[in-house]
Amino acid sequence: MTYDLIIVGGGIGGSALAAVMARAGRSVLLLEKTTVYEDKVRGEWIAPWGVTETKRLGLYGTLVAVGGHHLTSHVTYDETRDPAAAEASALPLGIFAPDVPGPLCIRHPVHCQTLFDTAAAAGATALRGVDVKAIACGSAPSVTYLHDGAEHVAHAPLVVGAEGRQSAVRRAAGLTLHQDKPHHWFAGLLVDGVDAWDQTRQAIGTEDDFAFLAFPQGGGRMRVYGGWHLSETKRFAGSEGPARFLDAFRMKSAPHNAAIAGGTPASPLFAYYNNSSAADRPYAPGAVLVGDAAGWNDPILGLGLSITYRDVRSVSDILKETPAGAQPDFRSYAAERAERMRRLKIAAEMQATLDMEFGEPARARRRRYHEQSALDPTLGLHGVATMAGPEAVPPEIFEPAHVARVVGAPMVAA
Known part of the structure; x- marks a missing residue:
């Protein structure tokens, strides 16, 4: 079979792109390995700028209809x-994007299934339980896969890699991934x-020696994250790990955390x-990657979904603007x-240095930051970049001189 577009990976990015392009009248093959979307901890918080992207893609109403829950402070x-x-100086979250009351939270499995179903309803050929055997890029892209016990070969002018960190499309395209040194451990429940x-x-x-993030999902359910030093590999391992x-989360400085500590684990x-x-280029x-x-x-910033929705919007805009039979030009997407x-x-890196380092020097750094940022709000503009988008703040915020003002010294790995 020949399609306009083959998308490998039916998670959030792949299904969103399939839905948008199918609605635009393109023939789309969407291939997903799993038969059931499982709780993967990540992918449940969309920053205000990411919510704006869902609106531009025509998907916001769909997410709200299945339980998308806004946070406002x-x-x-x-x-x-x-x-x-700290509570008296709570930050209102409706100030970062027009007509967006704040970040949007939605459970990862519900999010994935909703978008997959939306893609299928829009006309995409959406398959689950797929085993991709081979991917060819270049001048004659194709994907060979097993589904329902039979082998199939699909052809299209473009293959999209949307299957996450271990992307087979990225490998087939000959693109190299470069990773930074880890800074700290992180866990979610x-x-x-x-x-x-x-x-x-x-x-x-x-x-x-512990840092937390807490995001209510409505109805007394909450996704919580914790961070600790990289040397404590087994700190929360074993059957008693969730309880520990x-x-x-029991902290004198955050008394309401007692409600979290008294809750019941609802996931691994x-x-x-x-x-x-970062890949060499996307x-x-x-082939193109999202x-x-x-x-x-x-x-640490929780921006995986927002980044993905911006990717989907950028790539879909380029594809919709590309004349039939022409090769899409992804240079603007790569540069942006x-x-x-x-x-x-x-x-x-600034946020991790402030929040996910421990001991007296780190404590003194945070004290200085909180005191000085109350007098000079520009010290907190990296937080505005998280909420409103990295393009929403001056470029000098990301220069070494400003970073040193925020963390007090050049950043080094923990």
Whole structure:
């Protein structure tokens, strides 16, 4: 069979692109390996600038209809701050994007399934339980795959890699992925029974040797993350790991965390190290990459979904503007993505240095940052880049002189 577009990976990026292009009248083959979307911890928080991208793609209403939940305020707790003062200075989250009340939260499996179904309803040939055997890029792109016990070969002018960090399309296209050194461990858990927490408020905080992030999903359910030093590989391993993880949320500087610690785990606890990466470029002859396949930002900022939706919008715009029979020109996408990811990498390094380093020097750094940023809001513009988009702040925010003002010294790996 021949299609206008073959997309390998039916997760959020692949299914979103399939839906948009099928709605535009293109014939799309969407191939997904799994038969059931599982809880993968990541991919449940969309920054305001990412919400804007979902609107531009025509997908926002679909996500809200299946339970997308907006957060409208943010609190930064810290062992160097009085919790009452931290809450009194809560940040309203509706200020970062027009007509967006704040970040949008939605469970990863629901998110994936909704977009996959949307793509199929729009006319894409959407297949599950697919085993991709071979991918050819270049002048005659094709994908060989097994489905329902039979082998098939599909052809198209373009193959899209949307299958995540271990992208087979990226390898087939001869594109190299470059990864940074990990900075800290990170783990996520879904927690039920957190009814005492304000369901519209997200929070982060650091105390002693643990840092947390908390994002309500509505109805007393919350996705929480924790970070700790890279040397403590087994800190939350084993059958008692989830209980120890929740207990780490009990903090004097964040008294409302008691509601989290008293909740019930509703998912496995997955741990991974945090770093950033980038492919040489996100395209090659006959292939283009979106989402993590093209490289990811350190999850400390939680921008995986926002990055993916920007990728999908950029690539779909180019494809829709390309005349039939012509080769799409992805140079503008590559240039914009490279600068976007460069800025977000620096923002993530600043955030990780502030929030995910421990001990007295790190504590003193955070105290100085909180005191000085209250007097000079420009010190917090990396946070604006996270919420409003990296293009929303002056470029000098990502230069070494500003970074040194924020963290007090050049950043080094933990």
